[in-house]
Structures are given as structure tokens and as C-alpha cells.
Amino acid sequence: MSLLAVDDLSVSIGMVPLLDRVSFSLDRGEVLGLVGESGSGKSLTAMTLMGLLPLIGGRITAGRVRFDGIDLTTLPEPAYRDLRGQRIALISQNPMTSLDPILTVGAQIDQASRLHAGLSAAAARARSLDLMHQLRIPEAVAIHGQYPHQLSGGMKQRIVIAMALAGDPDLIIADEPTTALDVTIQAQIIQILCDLVAERGLALLLITHDMGVVAQACHRVSVLYAGRGAETGPVHDIFARPRHPYTKALIGCIPREGQAPGTLVGIPGMVPTAFAYPKGCRYHPRCTAAAPDCRTEVPAGSIQGVGGSIVFCHHPLEVGHV
Amino acid sequence: MSDPMSAPILRFDGVSRDFSAQNGFFGRKRTMRAVDGVTLDIPRGKVTGVVGESGCGKSTLARLALHLLKPSIGHVYFEGNDLAGLKPAALRRQRRHMQMVFQDPYSSINPRFSIRDAVMEPFQVHGIRHTPAEGKERAARLLEMAGLDPQLAEHYPHQLSGGQKQRVGIARALALEPNLIVLDEPTASLDVSIQAQIIALLADLKSRLGLTYLFISHDLGLVRYFCDRIVVMYLGAAVEILPSTDAPHRHPYTRTLMESAFLPDPERRRAVTRLTGEIPSAFERPPGCAFATRCSFASGRCYAEKPVLLTTGRHAVACHHPLD
Numbered sequence: 001m002s003l004l005a006v007d008d009l010s011v012s013i014g015m016v017p018l019l020d021r022v023s024f025s026l027d028r029g030e031v032l033g034l035v036g037e038s039g040s041g042k043s044l045t046a047m048t049l050m051g052l053l054p055l056i057g058g059r060i061t062a063g064r065v066r067f068d069g070i071d072l073t074t075l076p077e078p079a080y081r082d083l084r085g086q087r088i089a090l091i092s093q094n095p096m097t098s099l100d101p102i103l104t105v106g107a108q109i110d111q112a113s114r115l116h117a118g119l120s121a122a123a124a125r126a127r128s129l130d131l132m133h134q135l136r137i138p139e140a141v142a143i144h145g146q147y148p149h150q151l152s153g154g155m156k157q158r159i160v161i162a163m164a165l166a167g168d169p170d171l172i173i174a175d176e177p178t179t180a181l182d183v184t185i186q187a188q189i190i191q192i193l194c195d196l197v198a199e200r201g202l203a204l205l206l207i208t209h210d211m212g213v214v215a216q217a218c219h220r221v222s223v224l225y226a227g228r229g230a231e232t233g234p235v236h237d238i239f240a241r242p243r244h245p246y247t248k249a250l251i252g253c254i255p256r257e258g259q260a261p262g263t264l265v266g267i268p269g270m271v272p273t274a275f276a277y278p279k280g281c282r283y284h285p286r287c288t289a290a291a292p293d294c295r296t297e298v299p300a301g302s303i304q305g306v307g308g309s310i311v312f313c314h315h316p317l318e319v320g321h322v
Numbered sequence: 323m324s325d326p327m328s329a330p331i332l333r334f335d336g337v338s339r340d341f342s343a344q345n346g347f348f349g350r351k352r353t354m355r356a357v358d359g360v361t362l363d364i365p366r367g368k369v370t371g372v373v374g375e376s377g378c379g380k381s382t383l384a385r386l387a388l389h390l391l392k393p394s395i396g397h398v399y400f401e402g403n404d405l406a407g408l409k410p411a412a413l414r415r416q417r418r419h420m421q422m423v424f425q426d427p428y429s430s431i432n433p434r435f436s437i438r439d440a441v442m443e444p445f446q447v448h449g450i451r452h453t454p455a456e457g458k459e460r461a462a463r464l465l466e467m468a469g470l471d472p473q474l475a476e477h478y479p480h481q482l483s484g485g486q487k488q489r490v491g492i493a494r495a496l497a498l499e500p501n502l503i504v505l506d507e508p509t510a511s512l513d514v515s516i517q518a519q520i521i522a523l524l525a526d527l528k529s530r531l532g533l534t535y536l537f538i539s540h541d542l543g544l545v546r547y548f549c550d551r552i553v554v555m556y557l558g559a560a561v562e563i564l565p566s567t568d569a570p571h572r573h574p575y576t577r578t579l580m581e582s583a584f585l586p587d588p589e590r591r592r593a594v595t596r597l598t599g600e601i602p603s604a605f606e607r608p609p610g611c612a613f614a615t616r617c618s619f620a621s622g623r624c625y626a627e628k629p630v631l632l633t634t635g636r637h638a639v640a641c642h643h644p645l646d
Binding site for chain 1: 375376483484485513514515516517518519520521522525540541542543544546547548568578579581582583584585586587588589591592594601
């Protein structure tokens with residue numbers, strides 16, 4: 001059984017339905033990429049998994065989320081508190097806002113260890129330094145005593161990762177962890193995360209809009225569009241044989257080496273807002289292959305190919321049609 | 323005199339720019355050099371890309387190009403005129419021909435301006451008057467050029483998406499029919515699908531209007547796709563100028579940048595080389611090569627002696643041990 005299994009999850013904020021029957025699963029030692037444009041529901045999925053929906057007035061309206069056999073959809077808040085930070089950790093996009101500016105970064109990692117692992121002050125400090133070494137933070141002792149503003153963006157993100165690891169979690173949800181960082185630093189951070197998955201058997205849900213990061217780091221991919229699943233499958237299969245026109249278009253937005261001028265066109269139009277979701281397949285107004293049934297019928301998921309990709313499309317692209 | 327069409331539209335001649343910062347109110351005043359001795363020609367009708375990481379001075383270079391910042395040392399020539407030597411009225415006349423598109427379309431448009439007011443603002447600044455009917459027509463044409471529905475003229479910025487706002491930024495930059503547009507990370511805050519749309523629009527406008535672009539970006543993949551030549555900056559200095567996007571790179575820093583850019587192809591994953599060492603502070607510039615602290619080829623000479631930018635053919639590199 002998977003460590004994390006999300007089945008037909010639907011989420012509303014107020015009266016507005018935002019996620020509609022989203023499904024994916026994630027195992028230990030695996031990196032799942034959750035991709036899509038802004039407004040596809042990626043970050044909302046992260047909030048849901050962290051049990052933070054009440055903070056934004058959201059609620060689960062249907063479906064189930066199971067984490068290591070625990071049903072998260074009905075879990076009361078006190079029990080959720082024991083999971084959060086200790087078994088499920090979140091790394092957010094902006095390291096500048098996840099750190100307290102008036103505490104040293106060391107104190108913040110110590111705090112996470114003391115809170116989640118119940119360590120004494122001395123043991124927590126030793127553990128923080130150990131984590132900082134593992135994340136290849138140079139001069140860990142000196143940096144332990146520094147404040148966030150004294151550190152570079154890449155270093156701050158490493159501190160946030162150290163905090164996430166302090167509770168020794170089974171699952172890390174990383175919401176655009178490298179979007180605010182330079183490419184050389186992004187490459188380092190992604191490498192560190194992948195190493196952690198391989199060495200510690202963590203499960204990593206990597207939320208990103210960058211298909212380059214997905215291709216580099218993920219084992220499997222789940223593509224979301226306007227709050228619904230579009231395509232889920234193994235990364236090699238998805239990139240070599242995208243079957244959903246949206247997946248193909250999204251991959252085509254990244255310039256390749258030696259790409260001829262004028263061939264990068266993007267996807268016309270934009271993601272609709274939740275108030276104006278079109279009928280049928282929500283991608284049909286932007287889709288080059290839209291047919292009459294796409295305008296009226298919501299496509300159901302179908303299993304395609306040997307890799308077992310699940311595709312939500314009435315007219316999936318033929319294999320070899322790349 | 324040489325053919326004016328082959329002369330560069332913009333020239334940086336030994337340009338440096340310093341900023342000073344103070345440690346507290348009574349603290350010591352410290353000076354950092356954001357741009358350090360850049361000499362660079364921007365050829366007409368081409369896209370010159372400038373890449374580098376945060377703090378490498380690329381945005382400062384963009385502002386120096388339009389004389390929004392004055393150089394501390396050196397000169398910037400636009401169409402052969404030293405911008406620092408111009409009187410305010412003459413500088414304003416030159417500015418008509420050079421425009422900028424900013425990174426953040428959310429903060430570069432006044433939220434209290436309608437889209438029409440935003441697009442027409444450059445005319446106001448330059449004292450060009452229109453009758454209301456002419457103004458409407460002009461704004462509609464500019465919005466259409468940027469791929470927007472002219473009906474949006476009546477809307478306000480908060481009603482537009484990020485991509486639409488960036489198109490407004492482009493429409494406004496086009497208003498005065500400039501020759502040179504400086505694009506400072508114009509797609510960095512947009513989704514990849516919208517980024518590709520904007521790049522396609524910029525490419526189309528360039529060929530239709532014969533524009534010259536100075537394209538500032540941290541995205542090497544995008545720069546390689548869109549630009550004709552690439553300037554790589556590190557800690558304020560140009561360390562390599564690639565004459566074409568497929569020219570083999572020779573500076574170890576350029577190689578590091580290239581290897582850090584992930585390809586959208588899981589069959590070609592990057593072996594990420596571990597960078598050791600931090601970027602030196604621009605306040606305490608090392609005497610030798612600024613990249614030496616992170617470079618695997620660094621020798622004693624690199625720490626002692628600053629490499630100069632040497633040009634072979636049209637390719638320039640500043641390195642004691644360039645790659646073959």
C-alpha cells in the first residue's frame with residue numbers, strides 16, 4: 001500500500017469548488033511531481049495534505065486522503081498536530097517568510113527538534129548541527145548563530161529544509177522549493193532533496209511549474225489543470241509519450257537545446273478562474289484537438305500504455321505522436 | 323565615417339557603478355561595485371542576452387543602459403552620444419528611442435491608472451498631445467500590437483492577469499516607437515505557458531519593427547533560444563561574451579551555469595557538480611578572479627591576478643584557464 005494515497009479528492013473554499021476528484025499516490029523512496037500552471041490547484045493540494053484548509057476557509061467535500069493507513073480527511077486537529085512536522089513536513093516556496101527574522105536560524109532548527117522529537121536543548125543543538133552538515137552547510141557552527149537576514153536565499157532554503165528534517169518526517173511536501181532561487185542554487189537544492197529521498201527512504205511530493213525540474217528529479221508526475229487531474233504516470237513515459245494535449249503543450253513551453261527560432265509558442269489563452277470553469281473538459285478552450293464531446297462531457301480517466309499512465313482526455317494523443 | 327547602420331546602437335565603455343551603504347546611522351560607510359568595468363557593444367537589430375545570478379549586476383547594467391543610473395566611471399553611448407554629457411531636454415529626446423520593460427508587471431503599472439492611461443503615459447511625459455479620439459485610437463492600436471483586446475483599455479490593472487499586465491508593459495514601451503528596448507527579466511514572474519507567449523510576441527515585434535533588444539535574464543535556456551549573442555556576468559563583470567548561442571563556452575562559470583539548467587528531458591538528467599564556496603561579497607571584491615572561490619580549475623594565479631576580457635574573433639572570455 002502506498003504511503004500517501006489521494007483518492008477523488010474534492011475541495012471547496014466557501015461555496016466555490018476548487019479541486020475536483022484529484023487522485024495520486026506516493027511511496028517511500030519516491031519523488032512525485034505535481035505540476036500545472038498557476039491556478040491549477042497545486043498549492044491548495046499541499047494545504048489540504050497539511051490539514052491547513054480551515055485556515056483559508058476551505059473544506060474537503062468528497063474523496064479520501066490516506067497517509068500510512070490514517071484517514072486524514074476525518075482526522076481531528078489534535079491528532080493532526082502530532083503528524084504535522086513530525087511525519088509530514090512542508091517546505092514552502094519563499095524561505096524568507098518561513099523563517100522568524102528575530103531568532104537565529106540555529107534556534108529555529110533546535111525548536112523544531114525539541115517540539116517534534118522532544119529533545120533537550122543540548123541534544124537539539126547537536127542534532128541541528130548534524131542536519132546542517134548533512135545539507136552541506138559550510139561552517140555550520142557559525143551559521144547556527146546567525147539571523148536569517150545574514151544568509152543568502154539558497155542558505156535560507158537549506159535552513160528551512162533542515163527544519164523540515166528535524167522531526168524526521170516520512171513525507172516532505174515541497175511547494176515550489178527552488179522558484180525563488182538562482183539556477184546554480186536550484187540545482188544544488190534539488191540534488192540535496194533527491195539524495196535525501198534515496199538515502200532516507202523519504203517520500204517527496206515536489207510541487208512545481210518547471211518541467212525541467214520534473215524531468216531532473218521526479219520518478220512519477222501528476223499534471224493538474226484547473227483543479228482536475230489531466231495525466232498521471234512515470235516521468236520517462238510522460239515526457240516521451242505525453243497523451244494529454246495539455247501535458248504535451250506544457251512540455252513544449254520549455255525551450256530545448258537548439259530549438260529553432262519562432263517554434264516556441266506557449267499555450268494560447270490562460271487557466272480559467274474557479275468562477276468561470278467551462279463545461280466538459282476544462283482544457284477544451286485552449287486545446288488544439290478539442291472535439292464536440294470535449295465541450296459537453298467531463299472526460300473520465302483511462303489507463304494508457306505499458307507504463308500505466310492515467311489520462312483524462314476524450315481524444316488522447318496516439319503513441320509516437322510527439 | 324562607417325555605415326551608421328552597422329555602428330552599435332549602444333556602447334558601454336569601461337562602465338562601473340558603485341553604491342554605498344552604511345552600517346547603521348553612525349556606522350562606517352562601505353562601497354560596493356555593482357558593475358565593474360563593462361565594455362560592450364550592443365549591435366543594432368539583434369537580441370543581446372545578459373545572464374547571471376542575482377547580484378551579478380545585470381539589472382544595474384540595464385538601468386545604466388537607459389541612463390536611469392549614472393555610471394560612476396566610464397561612459398554609455400546611445401547612437402554615438404554620451405548620455406552623461408546631454409542636457410536634460412536632450413536626454414529626454416534620446417529617451418524616446420530607448421524604452422524598458424520591467425520584471426514585475428504587478429508593480430510597474432500604477433494601479434489607479436486605467437489601462438489606456440498607462441499606455442498613453444509616455445506621450446504625456448514627452449508632451450505629445452492627442453485629441454480624445456486620437457488618444458483612444460492610439461491606445462487601441464498599441465494594445466492590439468501587444469496582442470491584447472482593445473476593449474481592455476477601460477479596465478484597471480487589478481482586473482488583468484500577470485501575462486496581460488506584461489503585455490500592457492510592452493504596449494507602453496512601444497508607444498514612442500523606440501529603437502532599443504531593454505527587457506529586464508520580462509517573463510520571470512509568469513507561468514511557463516505565458517512566458518512562451520510573451521517571448522513569441524517579442525520576437526514578432528522585433529522582426530516587424532526592426533527593434534534592438536537588450537534581454538536580461540537568469541534563465542539560460544530561454545536566453546539560448548531567444549538571443550543572438552550572450553553576455554555572461556559574474557559579480558559585476560562580463561566574464562564571457564558568446565558570439566552565437568551555439569558557440570562553445572570557454573569560461574568555467576558559463577559551464578557551471580549551463581550544467582545547472584535542467585533540460586525538459588528525463589533521459590538527459592544533469593550530474594550536478596557540487597559547488598563549494600560562496601559568491602564573494604561585492605563589498606570586498608577579491609584581488610584576483612571573482613569566480614576563483616567556486617572554480618575547480620582555480621590556480622594560484624587566479625587568486626592573485628584579475629583576468630581581463632580577451633577577444634578572439636568575436637568571442638571574448640576573461641579567464642586564466644579557459645576551457646577548450
